Amino acid sequence: MSAAFALEKQVAVSAVLRACQLTSAVFKNLVTKETVTKKDKSPVTVADYAAQAVINTIITAAFPKDPIVGEEDASDLRSPTSDDAALLRERVTTLANDVLTPPPSEEERAEWGLGFGRTTTELLAAIDRGNYAGGRTGRMWALDPIDGTKGFLRGGQYAVCLALLVDSVVQVGVMGCPNLPVDPSNPSGETGCLFVAVRGQGAQQRPFSSFQSTTLRIPPSPSLSDVQFLESVEAAHSSHGFNARVASTLGVTAQPNRMDSQAKYCSLSRGAGNVYLRMPTGQGYREKIWDHASGSLLVEEAGGIVSDSLGRPLDFGLGRTLGENFGVVAAGKDIHSKIIEAIQAVKAEESEKLTSGL
Numbered sequence: 001m002s003a004a005f006a007l008e009k010q011v012a013v014s015a016v017l018r019a020c021q022l023t024s025a026v027f028k029n030l031v032t033k034e035t036v037t038k039k040d041k042s043p044v045t046v047a048d049y050a051a052q053a054v055i056n057t058i059i060t061a062a063f064p065k066d067p068i069v070g071e072e073d074a075s076d077l078r079s080p081t082s083d084d085a086a087l088l089r090e091r092v093t094t095l096a097n098d099v100l101t102p103p104p105s106e107e108e109r110a111e112w113g114l115g116f117g118r119t120t121t122e123l124l125a126a127i128d129r130g131n132y133a134g135g136r137t138g139r140m141w142a143l144d145p146i147d148g149t150k151g152f153l154r155g156g157q158y159a160v161c162l163a164l165l166v167d168s169v170v171q172v173g174v175m176g177c178p179n180l181p182v183d184p185s186n187p188s189g190e191t192g193c194l195f196v197a198v199r200g201q202g203a204q205q206r207p208f209s210s211f212q213s214t215t216l217r218i219p220p221s222p223s224l225s226d227v228q229f230l231e232s233v234e235a236a237h238s239s240h241g242f243n244a245r246v247a248s249t250l251g252v253t254a255q256p257n258r259m260d261s262q263a264k265y266c267s268l269s270r271g272a273g274n275v276y277l278r279m280p281t282g283q284g285y286r287e288k289i290w291d292h293a294s295g296s297l298l299v300e301e302a303g304g305i306v307s308d309s310l311g312r313p314l315d316f317g318l319g320r321t322l323g324e325n326f327g328v329v330a331a332g333k334d335i336h337s338k339i340i341e342a343i344q345a346v347k348a349e350e351s352e353k354l355t356s357g358l
């Protein structure tokens, strides 16, 4: 008998690896015209759209009934009158078909929709399969075709992130990080890592270049002064100042490592960094499920704990977002509660200052 979710894992790995081929190819010759600014002022590129088209096409072929909560939608590509939209549609079609048409490898199957191209209409419809509202029950996939689009654009870290949720619990998480070093102790060495976790079956990493998987276990945390925080590059996404105060409360002297995307969860799960702390910057932003689903399972399966800043589990059953934003704290089991306590201490200090008018 095969392990639970074996087929879902294989399909997700195939979809993520093909999408990573696409994003890496795009980075090599991306032009300004291929980037759009969304209504929320965040960037999206032809690579985000085409990667979502590829992954949704594969998931839909393999599991036709499964809904998908995907970050992107095709509305900006559909304008019948805009020349820019026509160019983008054409590029998305070429890019998606470049990675959908190669025939299935030995690890893949034809019934996952591989080995032939799709029309633009089919690919736009595939992107819009990501419009599911989410919710408490049933199966659904959560997809971030490029997490850390700003990192992608600056040649930094980004991740192609796909997760399967059943009754709002993450069961499978697959992430491809094309720019992450295979060996964290050799940052200028080979890059391109695949991270895979299945609930109850552990967390694994392997280089894109081989099938040699390593099991990930978060090592014991170092003494508090040497604990390394992982945090967002963008100060607008997560409060750097609050993190610094938490670190100083704990007596941490090590400098934080700033990195875009769920590569932070990947790094933590392989012991390269000890705490991922993401505190809201106070602008009413709600965290999206696709920004945490696969990463949180990876860390849990590597033996860590993921919660909000009050120590409560993340709730993936509220729709496309995690609801009101109380931040995200991911860390090894031996240190997680200390981080939560330090956060509460800093918050108490802040509210004391406010009430005393300082």
Ligand SMILES: Nc1ncnc2c1ncn2[C@@H]1O[C@H](COP(=O)(O)OS(=O)(=O)O)[C@@H](OP(=O)(O)O)[C@H]1O
Pocket (backbone or CB within 6 Å): 042, 071, 144, 146, 147, 148, 149, 150, 151, 231, 232, 233, 234, 235, 236, 237, 238, 259, 260, 261, 262, 281, 283, 285, 288, 291
């Ligand atoms: N205001 C605000 N607050 C918190 N988070 C936000 C905010 N705006 C955007 N986002 C989401 O942040 C995702 C990338 O954040 P990261 O922490 O991974 O990277 S970084 O902040 O860009 O360094 C990024 O993911 P992608 O859009 O997939 O790149 C966004 O979903």
Ligand SMILES: [Mg+2]
Pocket (backbone or CB within 6 Å): 042, 043, 044, 071, 149
């Ligand atoms: Mg985005």
Ligand SMILES: [Mg+2]
Pocket (backbone or CB within 6 Å): 144, 146, 147, 148, 290, 291
């Ligand atoms: Mg994201």
Ligand SMILES: [Mg+2]
Pocket (backbone or CB within 6 Å): 048, 071, 144, 145, 146, 147, 148, 149
């Ligand atoms: Mg994204």
